Amino acid sequence: MNMPRIRFAHLPTAIEALPNLSAVLGGPQLFVKRDDQTGVAMGGNKARKLEFVLAEALANGARTLITVGAAQSNHCRQTAAMAARLGMRCILVLSGQPSKQANGNFLLDQLLGAEVVWTTRTEREQTLQMVFEQAWADGARPFLIPLGASTPVGALGYSLAFDEFLAQKMEMDAIVIASSSGGTQAGLVLGAKRAQWSGRVLGISIDHTQAELSARVAELATQAAERLGEPFSIVAQDVLVEDGFLGAGYGVLDEPEKEAIHLFAKHEGLFLDPVYTGRAAAGLIGLIRAGAFRPKERVLFWHTGGTPALFADEYAAQLQG
Numbered sequence: 087m088n089m090p091r092i093r094f095a096h097l098p099t100a101i102e103a104l105p106n107l108s109a110v111l112g113g114p115q116l117f118v119k120r121d122d123q124t125g126v127a128m129g130g131n132k133a134r135k136l137e138f139v140l141a142e143a144l145a146n147g148a149r150t151l152i153t154v155g156a157a158q159s160n161h162c163r164q165t166a167a168m169a170a171r172l173g174m175r176c177i178l179v180l181s182g183q184p185s186k187q188a189n190g191n192f193l194l195d196q197l198l199g200a201e202v203v204w205t206t207r208t209e210r211e212q213t214l215q216m217v218f219e220q221a222w223a224d225g226a227r228p229f230l231i232p233l234g235a236s237t238p239v240g241a242l243g244y245s246l247a248f249d250e251f252l253a254q255k256m257e258m259d260a261i262v263i264a265s266s267s268g269g270t271q272a273g274l275v276l277g278a279k280r281a282q283w284s285g286r287v288l289g290i291s292i293d294h295t296q297a298e299l300s301a302r303v304a305e306l307a308t309q310a311a312e313r314l315g316e317p318f319s320i321v322a323q324d325v326l327v328e329d330g331f332l333g334a335g336y337g338v339l340d341e342p343e344k345e346a347i348h349l350f351a352k353h354e355g356l357f358l359d360p361v362y363t364g365r366a367a368a369g370l371i372g373l374i375r376a377g378a379f380r381p382k383e384r385v386l387f388w389h390t391g392g393t394p395a396l397f398a399d400e401y402a403a404q405l406q407g
């Protein structure tokens with residue numbers, strides 16, 4: 087693949103076995119891919135996408151990165167860190183309210199020197215557009231990175247991540263991943279299709295219905311394939327999405343997420359996050375209990391990061407004790 091790329095993530099990330107958790111849950115054989123350890127400002131999946139998206143920004147002569155997310159966005163934290171390393175300005179459009187004391191990812195955004203514009207979740211896209219136009223008018227040479235860096239170019243990072251997984255020669259029957267803006271799953275689905283992999287790539291939806299998310303992932307994967315000059319058409323029916331674990335909505339931590347976070351920590355010494363991997367692991371556990379996997383099957387839980395959000399007051403308060 088010779089798409090412009092800036093290499094900064096620590097790759098390949100490790101694959102580790104989770105024997106204790108597998109035993110506690112009564113199978114299948116569980117493994118974890120440690121994309122919580124991609125090396126950029128406490129890790130996470132956005133590093134792989136930003137390697138491609140930021141190469142695009144630099145090729146466009148950008149001097150300011152503008153992106154968007156929730157107050158505890160991991161994507162915003164990793165973007166702000168890369169802006170710092172590249173000597174660029176960074177403006178984050180965050181939905182929610184500033185906490186009295188900055189904490190979790192939002193504290194890190196501040197340390198990284200990002201400028202923050204607050205908005206609501208419903209007005210987020212509109213605010214983002216306004217901030218971009220203002221920065222353009224001011225001559226700041228802004229580059230707009232959409233939610234989660236989930237563009238076709240960003241998804242290429244996860245197509246390569248799939249190749250990296252294959253090169254690690256760990257046979258798996260399924261990959262389970264948290265899926266929200268869809269770029270991560272789109273890249274993995276594309277990678278699996280290019281390799282004619284026989285396993286399944288199952289996205290546990292964080293905040294969308296199955297119909298919405300599978301259509302979005304299919305569209306991104308198809309557009310990413312076009313960027314590679316490869317004529318794959320991926321349709322929604324090719325994309326496996328489970329939307330039975332949406333709980334009370336985005337970022338709302340409840341019993342299933344808490345149980346998953348505690349089980350991974352207590353039995354494997356591994357930290358999940360309250361918003362994404364906690365919910366995806368809750369989904370995996372729920373599916374295991376419902377008999378969705380045979381005991382002999384090998385299942386890779388792809389850890390996408392997010393652990394700094396554990397230290398956000400609203401989540402820490404619920405996880406203690």
Ligand SMILES: *Cc1c(COP(=O)(O)O)cnc(C)c1O
Pocket residue numbers: 130131160161234236264265266267268269270271359362363390391392393
């Ligand atoms: C952004 C994010 C995801 C979701 O990835 P998408 O590509 O947006 O679907 C999953 N886990 C963590 C920790 C994230 O920050």
